[in-house]
Amino acid sequence: MVLFTHSSRFLWRTVLSQNQVNYCQLATALRPKKSKSTRKEAQYFSDAKxxxxxxxxxxxxxxxxxxxxxxxxxxxxxxxxxxxxxxxxxxxxxxxxxxxxxxxxxxxxxxxxxxxxxxxxxxxxxxxxxxxxxxxxxxxxxxxxxxxxxxxxxxxxxxxxxxxxxxxxxxxxxxxxxxxxxxxxxxxxxxxxxxxxMAEVGLIGFPNAGKSTLLNALTRAKPKVAPYAFTTLRPHLGTVQYDDHVQLTIADLPGLVPDAHRNKGLGIQFLKHAERCTLLLFVLDASASEPWQQYRQLMHELEQFGGSLAQRPQLVVANKMDMEASAANYEQLQQELKDANILGISAKMGQNLAQLLSTIRSAYDRHKADEQQQHNI
Structure with missing residues (x-):
């Protein structure tokens, strides 16, 4: 599911009212032909030293x-x-x-x-x-x-x-x-x-929402992916290359838990990671009960943290659409988010990832255009 919020939502409605978005006219992400390395070294980056x-x-x-x-x-x-x-x-x-x-x-x-x-x-x-x-x-x-x-x-x-x-x-x-x-x-x-x-796009979500799997599918990064429940403790970076020579960096951030603004879990350290990203990409688990509550809880933590973090350009993605419980939740999700342009994806099976990359690029370009217009004013 893809949802634009705050300042980008009005612009997204205007585009939809005029013409349906044609992703073929946008920059296309280049998919790497070379297979990933099989080295199992821990790959993470340090954003504080x-x-x-x-x-x-x-x-x-x-x-x-x-x-x-x-x-x-x-x-x-x-x-x-x-x-x-x-x-x-x-x-x-x-x-x-x-x-x-x-x-x-x-x-x-x-x-x-x-x-x-x-x-x-x-x-x-x-x-x-x-x-x-x-x-x-x-x-x-x-x-x-x-x-x-x-x-x-x-x-x-x-x-x-x-x-x-x-x-x-x-x-x-x-x-x-x-x-x-x-x-x-x-x-x-x-x-x-x-x-x-830190990065142009930051993946935000609860633990086990599929953020590492999504980063693994979109980029050449190799975050830890396993069939059991765990959470990422250190952020990972991956780069998406487009055919117009533009590169966007995507960061897999550690999982956020309720009361993170009170420094629960990784707490303030996680929110500082999110504060350094230009575009926030919310990853929801569509197979969980009431996935729309995850988005509301995530927004509550960002608003409680303060600053302009809650006003950043945002996209919301519903993951794990390949599971049986996701179909019923997807219909209910459409009713809860009536004004949203919903797109179900599956990072594990590769469903609708090309359209997701095009949406990320278009949202990033609009954000940069808005910043340039405000700078000129």
């Missing part, structure tokens, strides 16, 4: 005196040390999560100075790529950076400056200084990285 950043130590200065064949006391010629490298976070489109980010990030040290006034080489900066939409908080929880656009950078830890050699301390009174500076250490700071824009 605590990182310690240490800037590079500056190079030490040098104490040296030049000795020539014609002048054994030519004077001090110790060079300065090189500067230590910075630790920098850069937003880019190449990464989607923080799986590649280690817990401790250390920049390289500057090279020490040498004789004949040879300065040490400055260390290269350590640039860590993070997804667009990364929010960086300091140890006190305050937001210090919001990398909302590509190529934005944040210097997390500055490297130490290079130490001065004895040539630097030469004066008219002190012509032969025998002192130099040690390179100071770099900054040592701790941050918490949070991913605000």
């Amino acid at each position: 605590r990182v310690r950043t240490v800037g590079g130590k500056g190079g030490d200065g040098c104490v040296s005196f030049l000795q020539l064949w014609c002048n054994e006391r030519a004077g001090p010629d110790g060079g300065d040390g090189g500067n230590g490298g910075h630790v920098i976070f850069q937003a880019c489109n190449d990464v989607r999560n923080f799986n590649h980010v280690s817990s401790v990030q250390r920049a390289t040290e500057g090279t020490p100075g040498s004789a004949k006034e040879c300065h040490g080489k400055n260390a290269k900066h350590t640039i860590i790529k993070v997804p667009i939409g990364t929010v960086i908080r300091n140890a006190k929880g305050a937001i210090v950076a919001d990398l909302a656009q590509a190529d934005l950078m944040f210097v997390a830890a500055r490297g130490g400056a290079g130490g001065k050699g004895n040539r630097f301390f030469t004066t008219d009174r002190e012509t032969s200084p025998k002192v130099c500076e040690y390179g100071p250490p770099g900054e040592d700071s701790s941050y918490v990285l949070e991913l605000r824009s």
